[in-house]
Amino acid sequence: MGTITFLLVLSFLVFFHELGHFLAARYFGVKVHVFSIGFGKQLFAKEWKGTVWQFSLIPLGGYVKMKGQDDSNPALKEEGDDSYNTKSPLQRIAILFAGPFANFLLAAILYFSIAIIGASALAPSIGTVQENSPAFKAGILKNDEIIRINNTEITTWNEIGEIIVNTQGALKFYIKRDGKLIAKTISPHISDAQNMFKEDIKKRMIGISPSGKIVQLDLSFGESLVFAYEKTIFASTMIFQGVQKLIQGIIPSSEVGGVITIGKVISDASESSIIALLTITALISVNLGVLNLLPIPALDGGHIMFNLYELLTKRKPSDKVFMILTITGWVILGSLMLLGIYNDINRIFLND
Known part of the structure; x- marks a missing residue:
């Protein structure tokens, strides 16, 4: 088959x-x-x-x-x-x-x-927090769900990385934990990382990784067109x-x-x-x-x-x-x- x-x-x-x-x-x-x-x-x-x-x-x-x-x-x-x-x-x-x-x-x-x-994507749910990282020092915990960063609503894990990389200075994270909304201010630091081609690069990071949970995207017709365009370009x-x-x-x-x-x-x-x-x-x-x-x-x-x-x-x-x-x-x-x-x-x- x-x-x-x-x-x-x-x-x-x-x-x-x-x-x-x-x-x-x-x-x-x-x-x-x-x-x-x-x-x-x-x-x-x-x-x-x-x-x-x-x-x-x-x-x-x-x-x-x-x-x-x-x-x-x-x-x-x-x-x-x-x-x-x-x-x-x-x-x-x-x-x-x-x-x-x-x-x-x-x-x-x-x-x-x-x-x-x-369509589906990685949920903005935290799986691990690196010890002594900015997120660790700010009190971020495993299974915390990131709802908003500054004034931007978060629905997928990729959005977190884009904001961290493309924004200067400290970031205000709004975290959902045990049904409560908690605000945490985190200052990303420049760390060693690898890109998709396994090249060594410097990147703004806070020291978190995803839990692996999946979220279904509820996209309108117009949002579906944008999704298709962005995926094709990427x-x-x-x-x-x-x-x-x-x-x-x-x-x-x-x-x-x-x-x-x-x-x-x-x-x-x-x-x-x-x-x-x-x-x-x-x-x-x-x-x-x-x-x-x-x-x-x-x-x-x-x-x-x-x-x-x-x-x-x-x-x-x-x-x-x-x-x-x-x-x-x-x-x-x-x-x-x-x-x-x-x-x-x-x-x-x-x-x-």
């Missing part, structure tokens, strides 16, 4: 990505020969409105084959008003960007759905930063996951709850959007880079340069996929 869920989720994400390219291409009058989910041998195909819609043997991706644009033949040129290569650089950039944009849009829709169904930023840290060597290459890891994560999420599955699907969708925007010639970002070059210099890269860079891009992409699979297999044997 987990494998079927993985293939369905992946196919859905690929379909949405390629649909972005397809709709943008058709908007600008470009003929689309093939819309394929998967690569390799054709398993099922049906022609509709001049496009062959097909499923192929290897379900790890997909493509739209436009007139005048073919990654397997980078030097391809086809004339006519309905050809990709006769469109302006800005129009081509719009067609290329539409795929990743569709992934970001899908993620926002999924996060909005989560908000409507019933996920996009996190993945962009993750790629940057990987290139810088801060994140080791052994952390790169492949299709096996993705499949396991989706399978585990599907067995947990619909919210977990939607959350993982949204995160992978953002991941696809971000990775496709990387300036690797085999990806949308690489093609956007070529078109930006043409837009700025008023001339196209030579066919030779275009071919060399595209082949190089495929080598880089293939190497990353092999690295991911190698790491996946290593994790399987290490866990065993």
Whole structure:
């Protein structure tokens, strides 16, 4: 069942990505020969409105084959008003960007759905208080519930951290304890900490950690839209930063996951709850959007880079340069996929 869920989720994400390219291409009058989910041998195909819609043997991706644009033949040129290569650089950039944009849009829709169904978050309930910390000295105790900080009402644990980090000076905490409201003034101090990438940082802290209790968020339609927007932006930023840290060597290459890891994560999420599955699907969708925007010639970002070059210099890269860079891009992409699979297999044997 987990494998079927993985293939369905992946196919859905690929379909949405390629649909972005397809709709943008058709908007600008470009003929689309093939819309394929998967690569390799054709398993099922049906022609509709001049496009062959097909499923192929290897379900790890997909493509739209436009007139005048073919990654397997980078030097391809086809004339006519309905050809990709006769469109302006800005129009081509719009067609290329539409795929990743569709992934970001899908993620926002999924996060909005989560908000409507019933999003949850860590409750502002204290689990532990570090000895000799500002919170400890102020008399904060385990199981205290933080109701308000200064004039800001608190509903989730994340809000506490945001206020502590982004506010200067002492803070007035309003604590609920044994049914009573207690006010405590706490002065955060700068402490050593680690961010999500395990880098050592300095951070304003008061020395508390969450209890692990969960609170259900009762969001209005407008609040659900804000929730979806913020989650999509946060996920996009996190993945962009993750790629940057990987290139810088801060994140080791052994952390790169492949299709096996993705499949396991989706399978585990599907067995947990619909919210977990939607959350993982949204995160992978953002991941696809971000990775496709990387300036690797085999990806949308690489093609956007070529078109930006043409837009700025008023001339196209030579066919030779275009071919060399595209082949190089495929080598880089293939190497990353092999690295991911190698790491996946290593994790399987290490866990065993």
